[in-house]
Amino acid sequence: MTVSLRDIPAKLAIALAVLVLNGLGLAFGISALLDEQEALAVKLVAARQQAPAANSRAQQVRRDIDEAARLLPRYETIMKSGFVGTQDRLAALKRIEELGGNHALGDSSYRIAPEKTRPLQIAGQPRTMMSSEIELRNSALLDQEILDFWAKVLEGLPGRAATLKASLTRTGEVDQALLARLRKGERPNLVNGSINIEWQSLLPRGAQP
Amino acid sequence: MNLFKTSRFVLVIGDDGALLVQVTGKRVRDAWFVAADAEEGPQALAAYLALDRKAPVSVLVDVLEQVHRDETLPKVNPFDRAKVLKRRIDLAFPNDEMKAALPVRKTGTDGTSYLLTALPLSPSLAEWLEFLSKQPNPFEGFALLPLESLGMARELARAPTGEGRQWFALIGLHVTGGFRQVIETEGRLVVTRLTQPPPPDTPADEVAAQIEREFRSTLTYIKRMGYVEGDHLDVVVLAEPAVVEALAGQALPATRVTALTPYQAGERLGLKRVADPEGAFADAVHAAWAAGRQRTLVLKTPLMRRRQMMASSGNWAARAAAAATAATLGFTAYTVNESAIMHDEIDAANARLAHAQAELRQAEARLRELPVAPDEMRQLIAAYDDLGRKALPLPTFLATLARALGDDARIDAISIQAETAKDTPQGTRRPAAAQAKAGGFEVTMTVRFLTPLPDRQQAVDAAYALRDRMRDVLAPHDVQVSRLPVPVLPGESLQGKLEEPGGANTGPRRADFVVRGKP
Numbered sequence: 001m002t003v004s005l006r007d008i009p010a011k012l013a014i015a016l017a018v019l020v021l022n023g024l025g026l027a028f029g030i031s032a033l034l035d036e037q038e039a040l041a042v043k044l045v046a047a048r049q050q051a052p053a054a055n056s057r058a059q060q061v062r063r064d065i066d067e068a069a070r071l072l073p074r075y076e077t078i079m080k081s082g083f084v085g086t087q088d089r090l091a092a093l094k095r096i097e098e099l100g101g102n103h104a105l106g107d108s109s110y111r112i113a114p115e116k117t118r119p120l121q122i123a124g125q126p127r128t129m130m131s132s133e134i135e136l137r138n139s140a141l142l143d144q145e146i147l148d149f150w151a152k153v154l155e156g157l158p159g160r161a162a163t164l165k166a167s168l169t170r171t172g173e174v175d176q177a178l179l180a181r182l183r184k185g186e187r188p189n190l191v192n193g194s195i196n197i198e199w200q201s202l203l204p205r206g207a208q209p
Numbered sequence: 210m211n212l213f214k215t216s217r218f219v220l221v222i223g224d225d226g227a228l229l230v231q232v233t234g235k236r237v238r239d240a241w242f243v244a245a246d247a248e249e250g251p252q253a254l255a256a257y258l259a260l261d262r263k264a265p266v267s268v269l270v271d272v273l274e275q276v277h278r279d280e281t282l283p284k285v286n287p288f289d290r291a292k293v294l295k296r297r298i299d300l301a302f303p304n305d306e307m308k309a310a311l312p313v314r315k316t317g318t319d320g321t322s323y324l325l326t327a328l329p330l331s332p333s334l335a336e337w338l339e340f341l342s343k344q345p346n347p348f349e350g351f352a353l354l355p356l357e358s359l360g361m362a363r364e365l366a367r368a369p370t371g372e373g374r375q376w377f378a379l380i381g382l383h384v385t386g387g388f389r390q391v392i393e394t395e396g397r398l399v400v401t402r403l404t405q406p407p408p409p410d411t412p413a414d415e416v417a418a419q420i421e422r423e424f425r426s427t428l429t430y431i432k433r434m435g436y437v438e439g440d441h442l443d444v445v446v447l448a449e450p451a452v453v454e455a456l457a458g459q460a461l462p463a464t465r466v467t468a469l470t471p472y473q474a475g476e477r478l479g480l481k482r483v484a485d486p487e488g489a490f491a492d493a494v495h496a497a498w499a500a501g502r503q504r505t506l507v508l509k510t511p512l513m514r515r516r517q518m519m520a521s522s523g524n525w526a527a528r529a530a531a532a533a534t535a536a537t538l539g540f541t542a543y544t545v546n547e548s549a550i551m552h553d554e555i556d557a558a559n560a561r562l563a564h565a566q567a568e569l570r571q572a573e574a575r576l577r578e579l580p581v582a583p584d585e586m587r588q589l590i591a592a593y594d595d596l597g598r599k600a601l602p603l604p605t606f607l608a609t610l611a612r613a614l615g616d617d618a619r620i621d622a623i624s625i626q627a628e629t630a631k632d633t634p635q636g637t638r639r640p641a642a643a644q645a646k647a648g649g650f651e652v653t654m655t656v657r658f659l660t661p662l663p664d665r666q667q668a669v670d671a672a673y674a675l676r677d678r679m680r681d682v683l684a685p686h687d688v689q690v691s692r693l694p695v696p697v698l699p700g701e702s703l704q705g706k707l708e709e710p711g712g713a714n715t716g717p718r719r720a721d722f723v724v725r726g727k728p
Contacts, residue, residue, distance in 0.1 A: 009516075012523030018530035022537045030537070033544045040551040047558035054565035061572035064583040068576075071586040078593050120592065123585035129592065147607070160593055163601040167624035200596050202589065 082158030084202045086209075087115050087130045092157060092199065096136070099152040106189050107139040117209050128203040133164065135196050139189035143168050146193035159201035166195040216264045218346065219496035220254075221354065222337055223271040223385025224403075229254045230496035231264070236481040237497050242384060245333065251340035258344050265347040268337070269499055270328060270508075271354040271386050271492075273403050276302065278325045280310075294323065302327035307351060307508035313397040324398060326353060328508050338510065349517075350507040355391045355401035357499040362393065365477055366443040366467045374440045376431065378463070380420060381447035381471075381491030382406060388420070389491075390427050400430045413451035414458070420446060421459045428462060443467065447474050449489035601625050601650050606683075606726075613679040614656070621719065623654040652724040653691070662718045668694035672720035685727055692721035 089112050100108055115132040140146045154161045172190045181188045216233040226244040230237055243253040278301055285293050294310055302308045308327040328351055341348045362377035379391045387406035392399045404423050407416050444463040446456055453468040471491045475483030480497040603625050628649040662668040672693050679688045696703055
């Protein structure tokens, strides 16, 4: 007597079939589910990362807007000063001469060096800064005359101007001879002055030096 | 079907027929007999087994062919014992399929004793095996009635445990076979005999005499098994009431004789409805007794073993499949639930993202409406201010300096220079660290003392005093004397015309100062 396939109990056959189905289910169904879950996890991480980034960017934009309101008056002042524009040495010289006419100065001379350019980035755009060195030499009876003239020049030039170096040298003394010359209506000088100014302007966007 | 107690069937198979007994607890519910020569054969009992398809069937075989043999194994390695025992069984019963061994405790022997048992698969038993294999009721195998009835005689005789060796003989008339005698001592089977039943309608005294004769024959066997005169011997006879009465007149060679009807035996054993009060056959008593006990020994054919192994495998496989299915379903449910949670979280995250992006678009639209981009404003102002940081504070400086000079000193020459405007010694670019100091400046000046200072020391002291005053008013800028009215600084040569002690220079004294302005 032998055991044939027909002798295999139905319970055993069904159980084995169920186990095989379980194996297949695990092999295909569950692995597909796990793949989907992995993809979902990637999506979730991406979605979770993007929202804070957008929030952060929005906050930055709002801060920029707030700051823009604060910066605008200063910006407009700078723009009105002629800081953005081309440099015209003849116009500058004319302006210096106008300013010097209001002061009792003698032996005045000037030198405006060729302008230099320097590239820079503003708001991600390439711009050009122009810079010219102006040297002025004057003499006067009082050092205050020279100082006032220098102050006017620094404020009156279009754009931005700053002193690089300045010097005052006394060339005489207040004595009887000087007083006598003054009484005669002469205009003697007691002080020599020299100033070097850096005059800067920012070229308008797209303008060539 | 009893809802509270499980029932089981006990099938007693003998040479003359079979008795199916349904037992619930200690109560016999019903019994059905089928004769060996019945035309329908075992199928006659199929309908009764179908009354409770889940009730297991225990089979007690009470046929003549069963064989029992005592064997003592030599001392062997415990790991080899099973192999040695199997070899002994195979040697003892080479042609039988159903054979097994029962370990027994036996005094006076060295080694382990076994009762080797075999049950030849007769055509009748094969027929029963085929029948039972097709029934839905669980069927474990064949048990042997003499082995399963061990202990019953002691119970029925109500024999106290005494000193010395005690022997028990159980004699009963079975409808399925004949007179069955079971002799036991020390809880093991010594000998069993099955003899022909008396013809029907035999007078009770003749039956009693036959019982006596058969027992005396049996006694010769057990004497060879160690029984000696003087040993305690309890004989229990189960027979019809008339025979029980007749046995009183017989002189059985025993210490004590207990004659009971099957009905009385059932009562003594606590079993109900095992027989009618007038009943003669003890099969049902054995069946009910065995129903409530574990089988002592179960014999199986190899095919039965394989089928049972497969059935057992089926049970285990079913449990494994159920567990695996539950685990798979649980894992699937968990995974699906996790996926659903993740979908929800993604939806929530996407909603937050959409909200954030809407706010960003709104803010960017407002930003685009601005006349000038904030970055442009910020960087243009920075470029403008960068130049402002280099501007020299000349007017302010001069005004402050005037306070330090007072009325006794005057500036002859002054030069102020931005740090960035200073030339480096070799005309090279200034180092980055120095560039960072942009906004600093250096002032050099020549100061003339208006007060006459004819004494050299006085002139030097006046220069240092002026330096200190300048330091006070120009702090935190650094003020140093670069040339004293008299050249006494380290490295300077002091030379000139000799004068009166203390010096008598009437000309103006001058000193040079350097102010290094910090940004």
